[in-house]
Amino acid sequence: MEAAGFQCQCAGGLCGSQHAKSGLRCDRTATNHRLIVAPADLLLTPAAAAAVPAEQLLAWCSDCHKKALAQQRAADRERRRQSDPEPAALFDL
Ligand SMILES: [Zn+2]
Numbered sequence: 001m002e003a004a005g006f007q008c009q010c011a012g013g014l015c016g017s018q019h020a021k022s023g024l025r026c027d028r029t030a031t032n033h034r035l036i037v038a039p040a041d042l043l044l045t046p047a048a049a050a051a052v053p054a055e056q057l058l059a060w061c062s063d064c065h066k067k068a069l070a071q072q073r074a075a076d077r078e079r080r081r082q083s084d085p086e087p088a089a090l091f092d093l
């Protein structure tokens, strides 16, 4: 968290906002907002997320965290829908 300068590390597009008004990085800091520490990949299981080295963790404000999670979930759903044209094949191994 100190490495992040107590500032949300969402930089341009992680949450769907480019943060163009604040130099392509979210300008929310721990002074005014509650920051969450989480890996950039928000879809990791809690166990996998716990194994991510500290230097790869990002500080998120709750707003960016919520939006980025929604974005990643939507992208993940879309990916699965496209790579899964034939569910029946699963039982055919
Ligand atoms: Zn933020």
Ligand SMILES: [Zn+2]
Pocket: 010, 011, 013, 014, 015, 016, 017, 019, 026, 064
């Ligand atoms: Zn953001």
